[in-house]
Amino acid sequence: MPLVGGGGAGNVAGGNPAGTGTGLNYIGDHAYAYSGSITASNSSSADTTMLDFSTGQHFVVGTVAFQTTEHAANIIYFEVLVNGESIIAGAWDNSGSGQASANTPIDLVLPSFSRIQVKWGISGGSGANGTAQISGRTI
Numbered sequence: 001m002p003l004v005g006g007g008g009a010g011n012v013a014g015g016n017p018a019g020t021g022t023g024l025n026y027i028g029d030h031a032y033a034y035s036g037s038i039t040a041s042n043s044s045s046a047d048t049t050m051l052d053f054s055t056g057q058h059f060v061v062g063t064v065a066f067q068t069t070e071h072a073a074n075i076i077y078f079e080v081l082v083n084g085e086s087i088i089a090g091a092w093d094n095s096g097s098g099q100a101s102a103n104t105p106i107d108l109v110l111p112s113f114s115r116i117q118v119k120w121g122i123s124g125g126s127g128a129n130g131t132a133q134i135s136g137r138t139i
Helices: 099-103
Strands: 025-027 030-034 038-040 048-054 060-068 075-082 085-093 106-110 115-123 128-138
Touching (some): 038 048, 038 115, 060 075, 085 106, 106 128, 115 128
Antiparallel strands (some): 025 030, 030 128, 038 128, 048 115, 060 106, 075 085, 075 115
């Protein structure tokens, strides 16, 4: 039986398996999500959604990474939530003191049948862009 959507792994119709978006994509036992460039407005918390999806029947062992184009010494916020509970949260200024935490992938395990949200924000500026990625394997 041919695959719906014209090819790829599984039923990819209606999805964007090679691009950006808020969802989690599966290829075999690999899982990934790329937010694409997301603009944050001036806030005092991680309140701009980058990724928002629910995991399936398998849990995911992988990493999350975040980057931003912000160059000023504004406060940058980053947070990962599982079922509404914060599992990773950070804030740093972009003067270099916390920059390693922004560019270093962080290991994580995403439980099955869970809602995952990745958010960011910036205080003291506006219009900065950020990207987030999750990649891993399903078990």
